[in-house]
Amino acid sequence: MDEKVLTRHFGVEGLFRIDVYRGQGGYRAVETALKRMTPAAVLDEVKRASLRGRGGAGFPAGVKWGFVPQNVPKPRYLCVNADEGEPGTFKDRYLMNHNPHLLLEGTIIASYAVGIHAAFIYVRGEYEAVALRLEGAIAEAYRNGYLGKNILGTGFDLDVAVHRGAGAYICGEETALLESLEGKRGHPRLKPPFPASVGLFQCPTVINNVETLSNIPFIVQNGAGWFLKRGLPKDGGTRIFGVSGMVKKPGIYELPLGTKLRTIIFDHAGGMKEGKQLKAVIPGGMSAPILTADEIDLPMDFDSLAGAGSMLGSAAVIVIDRETSILDVLKAVAKFYSHESCGQCTPCRIGTAWINKIVKRLARGEGEQDDIDAIVRLATNIKGKTLCPLGDAAALPILSICQKFRRELEGYLPHA
Amino acid sequence: MPKIFIDDRAVEVAEGLTLLQAAESVGIPIPHFCYHPAFPPEGSCRMCLVEIEGLPKLELACSTVVKEGLRVRTMSPKVVEARKSVLEFLLAEHPLDCPICDKAGECKLQDYFEEYGLFKSQFKEAKEKREKKFKLGRNLILDRERCILCTRCVRFLNEITKTEDAGILNRGIHSEVGIFESEFIDNNYSGNLAQICPVGAITDTDFRFKTRVWFLESRESICPLCSRGCNIIMDSHAGYPRTLPTRRVYRVRARQNLDVNFHWICDYGRYGYAYLDEGREDRLVWKKGDRETRLSWDKAAQILSEKIRSLVHLRKNSRIGIVLHTNLTNEELFLADRVFRKGLGVEKLFLADPPPGKGDEFLLTADRTANRRGLQEVGLPVQAPDLKALSGLDLLLIFGHYLAAGTSPSDLKNALEKVETKALFASHKSGLDGLVDFVIPVPVIAEKNGSLTNIDGRVQPFVAGLSFAGDGIAEWRALLDLARELKVEHKYFSRLASPEAIYRALRKEIPFFK
Numbered sequence: 001m002d003e004k005v006l007t008r009h010f011g012v013e014g015l016f017r018i019d020v021y022r023g024q025g026g027y028r029a030v031e032t033a034l035k036r037m038t039p040a041a042v043l044d045e046v047k048r049a050s051l052r053g054r055g056g057a058g059f060p061a062g063v064k065w066g067f068v069p070q071n072v073p074k075p076r077y078l079c080v081n082a083d084e085g086e087p088g089t090f091k092d093r094y095l096m097n098h099n100p101h102l103l104l105e106g107t108i109i110a111s112y113a114v115g116i117h118a119a120f121i122y123v124r125g126e127y128e129a130v131a132l133r134l135e136g137a138i139a140e141a142y143r144n145g146y147l148g149k150n151i152l153g154t155g156f157d158l159d160v161a162v163h164r165g166a167g168a169y170i171c172g173e174e175t176a177l178l179e180s181l182e183g184k185r186g187h188p189r190l191k192p193p194f195p196a197s198v199g200l201f202q203c204p205t206v207i208n209n210v211e212t213l214s215n216i217p218f219i220v221q222n223g224a225g226w227f228l229k230r231g232l233p234k235d236g237g238t239r240i241f242g243v244s245g246m247v248k249k250p251g252i253y254e255l256p257l258g259t260k261l262r263t264i265i266f267d268h269a270g271g272m273k274e275g276k277q278l279k280a281v282i283p284g285g286m287s288a289p290i291l292t293a294d295e296i297d298l299p300m301d302f303d304s305l306a307g308a309g310s311m312l313g314s315a316a317v318i319v320i321d322r323e324t325s326i327l328d329v330l331k332a333v334a335k336f337y338s339h340e341s342c343g344q345c346t347p348c349r350i351g352t353a354w355i356n357k358i359v360k361r362l363a364r365g366e367g368e369q370d371d372i373d374a375i376v377r378l379a380t381n382i383k384g385k386t387l388c389p390l391g392d393a394a395a396l397p398i399l400s401i402c403q404k405f406r407r408e409l410e411g412y413l414p415h416a
Numbered sequence: 417m418p419k420i421f422i423d424d425r426a427v428e429v430a431e432g433l434t435l436l437q438a439a440e441s442v443g444i445p446i447p448h449f450c451y452h453p454a455f456p457p458e459g460s461c462r463m464c465l466v467e468i469e470g471l472p473k474l475e476l477a478c479s480t481v482v483k484e485g486l487r488v489r490t491m492s493p494k495v496v497e498a499r500k501s502v503l504e505f506l507l508a509e510h511p512l513d514c515p516i517c518d519k520a521g522e523c524k525l526q527d528y529f530e531e532y533g534l535f536k537s538q539f540k541e542a543k544e545k546r547e548k549k550f551k552l553g554r555n556l557i558l559d560r561e562r563c564i565l566c567t568r569c570v571r572f573l574n575e576i577t578k579t580e581d582a583g584i585l586n587r588g589i590h591s592e593v594g595i596f597e598s599e600f601i602d603n604n605y606s607g608n609l610a611q612i613c614p615v616g617a618i619t620d621t622d623f624r625f626k627t628r629v630w631f632l633e634s635r636e637s638i639c640p641l642c643s644r645g646c647n648i649i650m651d652s653h654a655g656y657p658r659t660l661p662t663r664r665v666y667r668v669r670a671r672q673n674l675d676v677n678f679h680w681i682c683d684y685g686r687y688g689y690a691y692l693d694e695g696r697e698d699r700l701v702w703k704k705g706d707r708e709t710r711l712s713w714d715k716a717a718q719i720l721s722e723k724i725r726s727l728v729h730l731r732k733n734s735r736i737g738i739v740l741h742t743n744l745t746n747e748e749l750f751l752a753d754r755v756f757r758k759g760l761g762v763e764k765l766f767l768a769d770p771p772p773g774k775g776d777e778f779l780l781t782a783d784r785t786a787n788r789r790g791l792q793e794v795g796l797p798v799q800a801p802d803l804k805a806l807s808g809l810d811l812l813l814i815f816g817h818y819l820a821a822g823t824s825p826s827d828l829k830n831a832l833e834k835v836e837t838k839a840l841f842a843s844h845k846s847g848l849d850g851l852v853d854f855v856i857p858v859p860v861i862a863e864k865n866g867s868l869t870n871i872d873g874r875v876q877p878f879v880a881g882l883s884f885a886g887d888g889i890a891e892w893r894a895l896l897d898l899a900r901e902l903k904v905e906h907k908y909f910s911r912l913a914s915p916e917a918i919y920r921a922l923r924k925e926i927p928f929f930k
Contacts, residue, residue, distance in 0.1 A: 343591030352589075357542070368540065381504070384472075385502075
C-alpha cells in the first residue's frame, strides 16, 4: 500500500496546473460531493474519517463543521489557515506550492458541506510565491467552473480569495487571524463565542488548516474507511512531518499517523548528520515540549505525544544534536515568543519578555543562582492564564527544557 | 434568577450577569483592571481569574456568564496565587514612581498590591524605557511606563466618543497606547480618559501635581452647567494643606448614573468649576449714592419687606417685579411662585438666563442652565425681561446676574435708574452690581440643598458639597424670610423650613413631582 496521499503526486511535473492536476484524478471529489452527495453526507463522511485538525490543536474537523449553525440568516465563511508560522513547520508551504488545486478542492467540498459561499485563504505574509501560486490556481479554477456561480451546474456558488498576512505569528491563532482578515490588529479574541458561531465579520466561520482541507478530497473520493486505514482509529489519515535540524535529509515526509519518532528521524530523514549525536527532539513545532534522546520511541500521534507530556502540534520535528547548547535552544525559544507575543494580555506580554531578559543575561555569562528557578516560576505563571494559546506555547517548551536539561543549564550559572 | 455559589455562599443573581458583576452585586469584589462596566469584557489584564468547580483552568470572572449551580471560588489559593503573579508581571515593568504619581491613593495597581500582592520584587532586569509625558490630548498626559495596557482609553474612544483616536502601537513588550502623530485627542469627553485609567498612565493637566488625592474630600453633586444634570463628584480640600487658599474644588469627576450620564461627564462640566471660586459676590451691601454699607441679611430682609409691604398696602403690586433664572432649584422656583405670585399677587415675573451654547449629540445640552424643565413643571408664568417693562417699577428683586448679558449696559442703566429700589441676589459679580441698591450674595448649586429637574424630567435631589461662607443667604431661605416678615400665609410657609420640607409640599401640590 502506497502510504502517501497528499504528497503522492508531488513528483509530477506542473502539478500546480489544473490540467495536470485533473490528469491525476483531480477535482473528481468535487464532482462526487456536489453531484452525488448531500452536504450532510459529506459532513458525515468527514466525521467518520476522524480527521483531526493539522494546524496543531488536533480538533476533529467534522465536529468543528458541525458546530456551525445552519439556521441563522447571516452568511457563513470558511477561512483557510495558511499562516504557517510555527518555527520548524513548512509542510503547508510545500502543499500549496506543489498542489494548490488539492487545497482548493478541499475548500470547495468543505464549503459545500457547511453551506458556505465565500472562503478566504489567509497566507503567511512571507509566503509571497505561495500566494501567487494560489492566485493562479484560483483563476484556473474559476475558468474551469470549479469556483464562482453555479459550480459544475449544481447550483452551488463559491468565491475564494487569497489574503496575505503581514508576518505576525499570532495571526495563525484563529481568532487573531479573523481580526487580521477584518483589517484590524491581529489580537486574539476572547472565547467564547467561538468562531463557529461568531467568527469573521461576526458571522459563523469555519477555520481549517491547509493540510486538514487537503485531506478532504481523498475522504470524499475513497470513503472514511479507506482514510481511517491510513492512520489510527481515532486519528485518521497520514501526517506530513517536517523534519529539520541535524539530520541528513531534512524535508517533509508524509507518513501514517502513529509512525515512531525514531523511524522518522533515522529511517526517513536519513539519521543524524555525519558525526552528530542526537540530544533532543522538539516533535511538534517549537511550542511542543522537548523530548530527550531517550524518548524517541514514541508513536507520532496526538494521544501518544500528549501522554508523554508533549504534543504532535504541527508535526514539525526539530532535531537537536549534542553539540548544540541547550541554552541556545532556550534562547531561541524565549526570544521567539517574546518577539511574537501580541502584547494583549499581561502574563504573556510581560512574562515572555521577562524570561527572555533572564535568558539573555544567562547567555552573557551574568547568570545568578536562582535564574532557572525564576524562569520556571514565570513560565508556570504564564501557563494556563493567558488569553490565547500563545502563552502556553511559550511556557510549555520553556518548562520542559528547564526540567529535562536542568543540569546542563545549571552549568551556565556562576559556581557558588 | 440563577442560583450560584460564590465561595460556598449560595446567592441568587440576575440572569445574564457575568461572574464579576454577580459577585459585586452581593458584595464580593473581584479585582480587575481592564473590565469597565461601560464596555464589553476585554479579558486582557487577567486579574479577575477565578476558580470554577469542574474546570481545569482558572476562568475570567469578567466574561463568564452565570449559570445555574455554578460554583466559584474567588479566594482559593490558586486564585490568590494567580492574582499575585499578574501583579508581579505588571509591577515588574512598572516604574514604581508612586511618590510623584497623581494617581497614588486611588490607583488600582497600588490598592491591589496592598491587598493581594505584598511580595518582594524578584525582577533583576532592566525595565523598558518609555515616554513619560506624551501629550495625548488637550488636558491629557500619557505616561507609557505606568500604562498597563488595559485599553480602557482605546475602547472609550472607539465606543463612546466614536472618534477612534487611539490604538495600540507595536507589539509584545513594546506595545503602547498611541495616536496618529498628526492628531490629538480633543473632544468634549476627553477628561473621562484620565478618570477611567485604572493607574497613573493618563493624568489630567488640570489636576496634575496640584494636590494629593488623600487630602481631598469627595462630595456628590449635580453638574449645573447644562440641563442634562450629570451626576458628579466634587473633590475639594477640606483644610490642610491648602496650597492655593482661593481654590476649594480640585477636581470634578463623573458619578455613575445609568439613567442620566452613564459613567461620564463632558469636559465643559468637568473643567468648568472655576466659577465656584472666581468672581464671587462676598459682601452683602446697601448702596446709597457712593456710600456702601455692609449689613446683615436680617436687616436687609427687614428693609426689603418694609418696601414690599407698603407697595402691597397701597395696592401697587403691579409695581413690583421679580427677575428669576433657571439655575434656581425646584424648591426656590416653587417658593418664588407661592410667595410672590400666589401670596402677594405679584404678576411681573421675568426670566433672565445665561445665553445658550452649543450642545452635542451626547450629554451636553445647548441650554446652559440647570433647571428650565423645573421652571416649566412648577408652572411659573415668566416673561422676557423687557427693559421697558422693568423701568418705572418701584421695586425690582433680581435673582441672578444674568440680566446684564444680552442688553446694552447703557440701556440697562437707564432702565434700572427709573426703578426706585433694586435688590440683586447674585452668586457672582457682574455689571449689575453698580446699578442696584442691594447686593445680596447667594450660594451656587454646589453650596446648597435642593433638587433640579433635568432636560428629561428627572428630578435629582442634592445636598451641599461645599460650604457657603461669608455674608449672604440661600435664595430659598431668603424667600421664606421675606414671607415670614410679610406675614404671608404664615401657617403654610412656617412648615417649609428646609428644602426637604419645601420639596414635600412641591410633591403634594404639583402632580409632576410625585
